[in-house]
Amino acid sequence: MAWSRMLKRVLTIIKKETLRFILLVLCACTIAVVYNHTRPEPMDWIREKDPGEDQHLSLTQVMSHIQNQSALFIDARSASEYAKGHLDGAYNISSTEKEFYFSDVKRQLKDASLIILYCTSSRCKQGEIVYRYLITQGISASKLRLYPGGWAVLESQKTVPMQIGEQP
Amino acid sequence: MKPFLANKYTQLLIATCLAIVFILAALLKIKNPSSFAFDLAQYQLFPFWAINPMAIIIPWVEFIFGFMIFFGAWRRSAALGMAVMSLIFMSAIGSALLRGLDFDCGCFGGQSLYAGMDTLIMDMLIAGGTLVLICVTPKPFHSKDTSHVIRTN
Numbered sequence: 414m415a416w417s418r419m420l421k422r423v424l425t426i427i428k429k430e431t432l433r434f435i436l437l438v439l440c441a442c443t444i445a446v447v448y449n450h451t452r453p454e455p456m457d458w459i460r461e462k463d464p465g466e467d468q469h470l471s472l473t474q475v476m477s478h479i480q481n482q483s484a485l486f487i488d489a490r491s492a493s494e495y496a497k498g499h500l501d502g503a504y505n506i507s508s509t510e511k512e513f514y515f516s517d518v519k520r521q522l523k524d525a526s527l528i529i530l531y532c533t534s535s536r537c538k539q540g541e542i543v544y545r546y547l548i549t550q551g552i553s554a555s556k557l558r559l560y561p562g563g564w565a566v567l568e569s570q571k572t573v574p575m576q577i578g579e580q581p
Numbered sequence: 582m583k584p585f586l587a588n589k590y591t592q593l594l595i596a597t598c599l600a601i602v603f604i605l606a607a608l609l610k611i612k613n614p615s616s617f618a619f620d621l622a623q624y625q626l627f628p629f630w631a632i633n634p635m636a637i638i639i640p641w642v643e644f645i646f647g648f649m650i651f652f653g654a655w656r657r658s659a660a661l662g663m664a665v666m667s668l669i670f671m672s673a674i675g676s677a678l679l680r681g682l683d684f685d686c687g688c689f690g691g692q693s694l695y696a697g698m699d700t701l702i703m704d705m706l707i708a709g710g711t712l713v714l715i716c717v718t719p720k721p722f723h724s725k726d727t728s729h730v731i732r733t734n
Contacts, residue, residue, distance in 0.1 A: 419716065426657060426715055433658035434665075437645050445641035448611070456614045460622075460633045545619055554619075 468544070470529060470558045472566060478529060479573060485525035487518075489532040489539035490564065492579065500531075500567060501574035508532075508539035511546045517580075522552055529558045534565040592719040595710045596650050599663060602707065603647030609690030610640035620687025624673050625680075640690075642666070650714070660714035667708040674701050 449455050470478075478484040479500070486503035488495050495505040504521065506514040515522075522528060528547070532539035540559050548554050560567075567573050585591055610617040618636035621627060627635065643666065649659035674686060678697065686700045 422716060427661065430658040430661050433655050434661050437649065437655065437658060437662060438642055441642040441645040442638055444645070445638045448641070449614075449637045456618070456633060456637055458633055458637070460618065460629050545616055548619060549613065549616055 468559050470560050472562055475560045484527040484529045487530045489530050489543040496579045498575055498577050501576040505580045506543050508542040511543055527556050529560055531560040531563050534563040586713050586717045589719045595713055599710050600647045600651035603643045606689050607640045607644035613690055617687055624677055657715055660711045664708055664711040667704045671704045
């Protein structure tokens with residue numbers, strides 16, 4: 414009984430407040446449009462490509478890119494993890510000091526046609542953090558990919574060229 | 582419980598907390614809409630053409646609701662809006678959890694708050710707070726409530 418009374422009350426309130434609610438949403442939309450238009454770098458209304466749609470690569474695809482040397486690899490783990498062993502030719506952009514590392518490889522990133530990021534394993538977050546950071550730094554999302562298996566899987570593949578040591 | 586929730590100071594406290602959360606979340610997203618667009622895409626729920634318009638508009642809707650609640654204007658309408666938004670957020674996070682997706686929820690503009698049970702609970706608390714503002718009419722704390730007085734004559 415109390416619930417039905419409560420529901421009735423909520424429905425009455427919703428009926429009464431809907432017009433104001435719509436007005437508030439319209440007001441917010443107008444401000445959003447004007448604000449975006451006046452920003453120094455307005456955001457495009459239509460997205461070119463959805464990064465969530467095809468950002469993840471399978472092991473087979475990654476192995477093919479390693480063999481053909483057709484992509485630039487970014488190791489998003491910490492510098493100490495990178496020094497212990499990484500994919501030969503991969504650059505290190507540690508997620509905790511990404512600003513510092515980014516300036517070193519900015520040119521290579523801009524020139525690359527495909528960039529593949531990896532971190533420790535499928536549970537790590539560093540790859541996604543660096544992925545997001547690179548987008549905000551003007552690297553096109555369409556050429557960024559993530560390998561979710563991470564170094565844990567790559568390391569276990571016998572054909573993967575490995576290198577030990579810090580980034581020069 | 583109801584007299585406590587109807588107390589104007591309780592309502593003021595709830596309204597202020599909700600307003601701060603919404604305004605803060607909105608400002609962080611407004612500052613970096615591309616990061617928020619990335620988070621929205623990670624949910625894999627929305628068509629790609631809708632991502633950018635959503636990333637541009639949603640933060641301002643949040644801001645307006647927070648602003649109205651804070652200044653007490655059209656409070657019920659704004660609370661209704663917040664309730665609708667928190668329900669949408671809860672559904673999105675719940676669906677991501679069910680599908681086993683693991684990513685930043687985008688709640689505070691890329692502040693590394695992962696879509697999980699804690700963000701779901703946070704949204705539930707927000708929804709609860711908005712329901713209080715919608716359903717319970719505020720009354721002054723010192724209003725004379727004589728319902729508990731037993732009549733002797």
